[in-house]
Amino acid sequence: MKRIRKQILVIAALVGLCEPHVAMGDKSRDNDFAQEQTSLQQFEGFYRFPNRVAYIQFDVVNNQLRARQVWDGRQYELKKTGELTFESVEEQYKLAFDAAPPAGVKILDRVDLTKVDFDPEQRKSVPPLLAKLYAGSYHREGNEKFEIKVISDGGNLVLIQGWDRKRIQLACITDQEFINQEAAMPVTFFTESNQKIVMHCFESDRWIKME
Numbered sequence: 001m002k003r004i005r006k007q008i009l010v011i012a013a014l015v016g017l018c019e020p021h022v023a024m025g026d027k028s029r030d031n032d033f034a035q036e037q038t039s040l041q042q043f044e045g046f047y048r049f050p051n052r053v054a055y056i057q058f059d060v061v062n063n064q065l066r067a068r069q070v071w072d073g074r075q076y077e078l079k080k081t082g083e084l085t086f087e088s089v090e091e092q093y094k095l096a097f098d099a100a101p102p103a104g105v106k107i108l109d110r111v112d113l114t115k116v117d118f119d120p121e122q123r124k125s126v127p128p129l130l131a132k133l134y135a136g137s138y139h140r141e142g143n144e145k146f147e148i149k150v151i152s153d154g155g156n157l158v159l160i161q162g163w164d165r166k167r168i169q170l171a172c173i174t175d176q177e178f179i180n181q182e183a184a185m186p187v188t189f190f191t192e193s194n195q196k197i198v199m200h201c202f203e204s205d206r207w208i209k210m211e
Contacts, residue, residue, distance in 0.1 A: 040065050040080075042101040046120055047113035051203075052186040053179070055120045056113060058105075067095075070120060118174045125155035126172045134189050138199050138207035148207055150199070159187070159201075 040060045047056050055070040065086060067076040076093065078086040084097040095107045104114045126134075131152035140146040147162035157178060159168040170178040170187055178187040188200040197209035 039100075043097055043105075045115055046070070046118070047105050047115050048120070049111065049113055052188075053184045055116075056105075056107070118177060120173055120177075120179075122173060123171050124173075126152065126157055127175070128152075130175055131157065134197065134199075134209075136197075137210045139210055141206040141208055148199070 040063070043065060044059050045057070047058070049055065057068045057070055059066055059068070065078040065080070067078060067088070068074070076088040076091065078095070079089055081087050081094075082096075084100060084102075086095050087093065093107065094109055095105055097105045102115060104112055106112050134157060135150050135152055138148045138150065140148075149160040149162065151158050151160065153169075156172060157170040159170065160166070161168070168180050168183070168185065170180055172178055176189050178189070179185065180187070185201065190198055190200070192198055199207040199209070201207065
């Protein structure tokens with residue numbers, strides 16, 4: 001009887017020793033999951049193609065990085081192949097981020113996308129003060145015979161081409177980023193160090209606001 005009681009006590013002690021290890025193992029797995037989730041989340045956001053029209057969004061779903069083409073909604077599940085590299089599960093499309101956290105990503109080994117700090121799918125009305133700031137006449141840098149007028153109309157900006165009077169409606173994404181969706185034409189406004197307002201449109205053209 002004493003021997004049986006002693007065996008029971010030994011088994012109970014062993015079980016007691018195992019329980020903390022099981023709990024610690026579960027906690028370790030939870031920590032690994034949280035760290036992996038955080039590691040992937042630093043890649044989330046919108047990345048813009050060189051044409052400044054198309055975007056890809058990266059987000060984390062079920063602890064897996066996913067890519068979504070903003071223009072058509074197509075999605076790609078990604079698997080990690082390195083510290084900064086991923087590959088689409090089905091198509092084996094390759095992509096590589098430039099850092100962690102990243103400023104850009106290279107896809108298909110040839111196209112460089114730049115991370116932006118805004119949601120390109122959002123639209124808003126142009127604040128009156130901003131519309132007043134951007135409104136006016138702009139001349140193309142290096143060739144002042146070309147002129148574009150910017151006016152405010154119904155909460156949006158409108159470009160009027162001086163050479164043919166064509167009107168181009170712009171939807172507002174942010175205070176600096178605009179787009180004409182029909183023509184897939186992005187327009188960006190910014191203020192240079194000399195306080196001149198510059199409009200970037202028609203791919204790489206710079207238009208300077210006249211005083």
